Amino acid sequence: MKLFCVKNKLVRAFREVRLSRYAGITVSKPLKLKRFILAAAACALLIPLVLMDAYRTDARIAEFWTSNIARGWEQAAGTVTSVFPFSVFEFFVCVLILVGGYLFVRLVINLCRAHFKKILTGLLAVAVGAISVANLYMMSMGFGYYRDPMPLYVSGADYKAEQVKTVVEYFLPDLNALADKFERDENGCVIPPYSFAGIAEKLKAEYARLDDDYFFSYTPSGKPIVNSWFLSAVNITGITFLPTGEANLNTLTPSSYATFTLAHEIAHTKGVQREGDANVLAQYVLLNAEDDYLRYCGYYKAFLDLVGAVNLAGDNKGWIELYKQIDPRVLNEKRYENSYWASQPTFMRDLGEFFNNLYLKINGAINGTGSYTDGNKTDTVTPVDPDTGEPERDPETHEPVIIPVYSTVQKMFFYIYEARMGGPPPIVSE
Numbered sequence: 529m530k531l532f533c534v535k536n537k538l539v540r541a542f543r544e545v546r547l548s549r550y551a552g553i554t555v556s557k558p559l560k561l562k563r564f565i566l567a568a569a570a571c572a573l574l575i576p577l578v579l580m581d582a583y584r585t586d587a588r589i590a591e592f593w594t595s596n597i598a599r600g601w602e603q604a605a606g607t608v609t610s611v612f613p614f615s616v617f618e619f620f621v622c623v624l625i626l627v628g629g630y631l632f633v634r635l636v637i638n639l640c641r642a643h644f645k646k647i648l649t650g651l652l653a654v655a656v657g658a659i660s661v662a663n664l665y666m667m668s669m670g671f672g673y674y675r676d677p678m679p680l681y682v683s684g685a686d687y688k689a690e691q692v693k694t695v696v697e698y699f700l701p702d703l704n705a706l707a708d709k710f711e712r713d714e715n716g717c718v719i720p721p722y723s724f725a726g727i728a729e730k731l732k733a734e735y736a737r738l739d740d741d742y743f744f745s746y747t748p749s750g751k752p753i754v755n756s757w758f759l760s761a762v763n764i765t766g767i768t769f770l771p772t773g774e775a776n777l778n779t780l781t782p783s784s785y786a787t788f789t790l791a792h793e794i795a796h797t798k799g800v801q802r803e804g805d806a807n808v809l810a811q812y813v814l815l816n817a818e819d820d821y822l823r824y825c826g827y828y829k830a831f832l833d834l835v836g837a838v839n840l841a842g843d844n845k846g847w848i849e850l851y852k853q854i855d856p857r858v859l860n861e862k863r864y865e866n867s868y869w870a871s872q873p874t875f876m877r878d879l880g881e882f883f884n885n886l887y888l889k890i891n892g893a894i895n896g897t898g899s900y901t902d903g904n905k906t907d908t909v910t911p912v913d914p915d916t917g918e919p920e921r922d923p924e925t926h927e928p929v930i931i932p933v934y935s936t937v938q939k940m941f942f943y944i945y946e947a948r949m950g951g952p953p954p955i956v957s958e
Contacts, residue, residue, distance in 0.1 A: 563645075566652035573659040580666045585892070590674035594799055595741075598770070601668045602797060603746035606773030615751040615776050617769040622755075661771070668770035672801030673891040679740050681812050683942035685952045687934065689841035694953035695945045696835055696850050703831055706824040707855035716860040717783045721821055724752055724779070730822060731791055734813045735798060743798040748773055750790045756780040761872055762880025765789040768796035782865040787825040788814060803888065804902025808936050811903075815944060828858060830937050833904055837938040840906050842930065907933040 583589050609616040631650060638646045687695075710718040720727060728750040735747045751774050753759060759767070759778035766789045767776045775793035777786060791810035800806050814826025831854070839847035869877075885896035893899040909931045911920045919928040934942070946952055 563649050563652060566649065566656055570652060570655045570659060573656065573663060577659060577663050577666060580663075580670060584666070584671045585674050587674060587676060590671040591676045593671040594675045598668050598671060599744050599746075599799065602744055602748075602770055602773050602799075604773075605668070605771065606746055606748040606797070609772050609774055610748060615753055615774055616772045617751075617767070617774050617776055618753055618755065620772070664771040669768075669796075669801060670891070672799060673893070675799075675801075676742075678800055678802075678805040678809065679742055680808070680936060680940070681943050682936060682939035683946055683952070684939075685942065685946070686931075687837075687841065687942060687952065688955055689838060689843040689846065690955055691953040692837045692841045692938075693843065693846050693850065695941055696838060698945055698949075699827070699831065699834065699941065700850065700853060703824070703827040703858065704853075704855045706820055706827065707858050709820060710824065712857065712861075713783075715782070715864045716857060717864060718821075718824065718861065720783050720787065724777075725749070727787055727790065727822075730817075730819050731787075731794055731813070734791075734817050734819075734822065735794060737816075738798070738813070743800070746797075747794060748775060748797050750775045750777050750794065752777055752779045761876040762883075763869055763872060763877045764880055764884070766793040768793045770797065773797065782861070782868055784825045784828040784861060785865055787822065788829045791822075791825075801891070802902070803893065803897075803900045804936075807900060808903040808940065811937060812940055812944075815940075828861065830941070831858075832862075833935060833937045834941045836906070837932070837934055837941075840908070840932045840934065840938075842932070903936040906935045906938070909933055 584593070612619075631654065634650065635647060638644075638650075710721065713719055722730065732747045732749060735743075753767070753776050756778040757780065759765070760780045765778050765781045765785065768774070769776065775790065775797050777790045777793060779786065781789055788810055791814055792806050795806040795809040795813075798809070800809055811826055811830045814822050815830065817823045817826065835847060835850050835854070838850060881897060888896045888899055895902075910928050911931065912918065921928055942952070
């Protein structure tokens with residue numbers, strides 16, 4: 529009994545340590561050990577988080593960290609979570625929602641009972657959990673947004689309108705043949721010839737063909753999101769979460785775009801975090817795929833951008849003619865995709881846009897969700913005479929010379945054409 533009493537006294541004494549012992553500050557009430565530990569843990573976890581956030585904007589540090597630490601984490605985490613047939617990320621989100629609901633109820637009860645010390649303890653515990661997740665995120669994904677530019681498979685040649693038309697006419701028959709090859713559902717969307725797992729495995733095989741050390745060697749399989757209805761409501765087609773090493777897909781996304789989305793999410797797991805880069809890489813992988821269905825999905829996402837290059841080069845009539853030659857079923861499928869996303873609740877769609885835009889801006893994308901289209905941006909340039917300051921004019925028409933600046937996606941098509949044909953198309957008219 530005496531030993532028991534002594535033990536209780538020691539425990540009480542340890543718990544009632546005054547701050548003066550640690551910081552030389554005298555307080556009137558003792559600091560409970562539990563709150564002290566939680567507060568200390570939160571402060572300790574904040575230090576690496578702040579340091580990582582401060583130094584990740586340095587391109588050299590970001591490249592080193594992504595190529596070594598994040599790469600190793602992705603392989604380790606992906607290997608573990610690949611054991612589970614479901615999305616571990618989604619599982620944790622569901623658990624978090626349940627725990628959050630429970631904590632909210634406890635908060636209301638403690639507020640009604642004026643148990644402010646318990647509320648403080650709970651808030652500290654939540655802070656420790658949130659900062660821990662933020663550290664895992666920053667360690668695995670945060671640096672990737674600031675690493676060196678991704679290697680681009682693009683042509684460096686200056687294409688004229690006639691050459692662009694030749695490239696479009698080269699790819700157009702393949703697109704139309706593939707559009708005619710697959711069965712379609714009642715909405716006009718292609719019915720995938722493989723299961724979700726089959727598509728994921730084929731994408732893994734295609735990504736394995738990339739031979740640049742810039743990309744992570746490990747490629748996880750995609751995971752379907754069970755609660756895809758929520759992702760559709762907030763207009764999200766997929767989520768990559770490298771702390772669990774998973775690429776997750778909204779399975780309600782119209783099929784051809786869903787396959788592109790899965791390729792996009794897998795690009796993130798290969799060390800490509802910037803959204804525009806992930807889009808470009810996904811399109812490149814699909815367009816070069818040996819499998820017909822994957823290649824069709826690449827055309828579905830990118831071909832209209834290629835056709836638009838004809839108009840950009842100054843041949844509006846040729847652009848209209850080529851556009852009319854595209855299989856109508858491809859365009860109908862595009863229209864259904866647009867109508868599907870437009871049918872989602874406006875409030876939820878705007879809410880998803882707001883948070884996604886905020887997330888991307890926090891990670892260095894100045895234009896937020898506009899960064900998804902970075903690879904599709906085009907422009908035109910009019911050279912200026914250095915002597916007169918006037919725009920250069922065509923000697924025959926006397927109109928200002930307009931030089932097209934093709935998008936990354938358009939130049940990627942040019943690159944693929946050159947790789948297959950041995951160089952740019954000849955200019956016959958000259």
